[in-house]
Amino acid sequence: MSTVDLSVKVGPLELANPVLSASGTFGYGLEFAPLTRLERFGGLVTKGLSLEPLRGNPAPRIFETRGGMLNSIGLQNIGIEAFLSDVLPGLADFPPKVVVNLFGYEREDYSTLAARVDAVEHVAAVELNVSCPNVKRGGIQFGHDPGQLEELVASVRKATSKPLIVKLSPNVTSPVALGKAARDGGADILSAINTVIGMAIDTRTRRPRLHTIKGGLSGPAIRPVAVRIVYDVAREVGLPVIGIGGAETADDVLEFMLAGASAVQIGTALFRDPMQPNRILQDLEQRLVSEGVGSVRELIGAINIE
Ligand SMILES: Cc1cc2nc3c(=O)[nH]c(=O)nc-3n(C[C@H](O)[C@H](O)[C@H](O)COP(=O)(O)O)c2cc1C
Numbered sequence: 001m002s003t004v005d006l007s008v009k010v011g012p013l014e015l016a017n018p019v020l021s022a023s024g025t026f027g028y029g030l031e032f033a034p035l036t037r038l039e040r041f042g043g044l045v046t047k048g049l050s051l052e053p054l055r056g057n058p059a060p061r062i063f064e065t066r067g068g069m070l071n072s073i074g075l076q077n078i079g080i081e082a083f084l085s086d087v088l089p090g091l092a093d094f095p096p097k098v099v100v101n102l103f104g105y106e107r108e109d110y111s112t113l114a115a116r117v118d119a120v121e122h123v124a125a126v127e128l129n130v131s132c133p134n135v136k137r138g139g140i141q142f143g144h145d146p147g148q149l150e151e152l153v154a155s156v157r158k159a160t161s162k163p164l165i166v167k168l169s170p171n172v173t174s175p176v177a178l179g180k181a182a183r184d185g186g187a188d189i190l191s192a193i194n195t196v197i198g199m200a201i202d203t204r205t206r207r208p209r210l211h212t213i214k215g216g217l218s219g220p221a222i223r224p225v226a227v228r229i230v231y232d233v234a235r236e237v238g239l240p241v242i243g244i245g246g247a248e249t250a251d252d253v254l255e256f257m258l259a260g261a262s263a264v265q266i267g268t269a270l271f272r273d274p275m276q277p278n279r280i281l282q283d284l285e286q287r288l289v290s291e292g293v294g295s296v297r298e299l300i301g302a303i304n305i306e
Pocket of ligand 1 (some may be wrong): 075269
């Protein structure tokens, strides 16, 4: 019997361990129950949910790159009502905390969604995907403008008392400035990062690899970018941070935690193997035992830069 304590407290969100699934890479969680040991995950973050169901973008919308993948799924989802009535009751049988990832195209979409889940018992926290265009403000992404982001988060804050996570975009000059805006709007936690905008071309046909031409890059290729942003944001914003971006192994999880993350989401690695989080947790436990670390919490922000 191991004596290692893997539990973490991410602001108001308490998790049995620091490993969660990342939004959009693990469906709604439940469909993977036969393929993995869901009960071991610290938390599940749902695919992004909107007020109405969405069909997403036309194919091709996934392209594998060296060290990563480009996607332009286009936020396809079943809509918040179908999730709450058809999926969430099944997830309630599992121990991991359920985090709902929400998005919209107007400020009111986000606050309506947040109000909808506020009284729902099995929703442990709300994560806002703010990498969406604000159609009322000329299409600039909510997460790219500190003023808009603060307003958005403040209106969601009024709509729910659930722990509120704001997911930062890496595609900005200063993620720290956006993190501060989210904090000032009332966020409890920041998660970082969403995908990095990228593009690929088939040089024989001269066609873009994705129907939308550009897409979001994820996977190991973006991990150093993510670790840098987690490091900066954790030091300068003063909110707990959840690290995301190319984490595949226990060592990667530790790297994010040393940079300042209190927990880590696993995304693209789940496409290769939905059991990966289980393996990560096993390795993490062994690693802490061999290093004589009693609690994983001791490692948060423990980078040695002397
Ligand atoms: C196919 C795919 C779909 C995604 N869908 C969403 C989404 O709906 N909402 C969101 O906030 N992030 C979404 N993401 C971003 C991931 O949650 C994560 O931030 C990103 O992929 C980086 O982590 P990774 O390198 O571990 O995959 C998606 C990523 C992928 C690859």
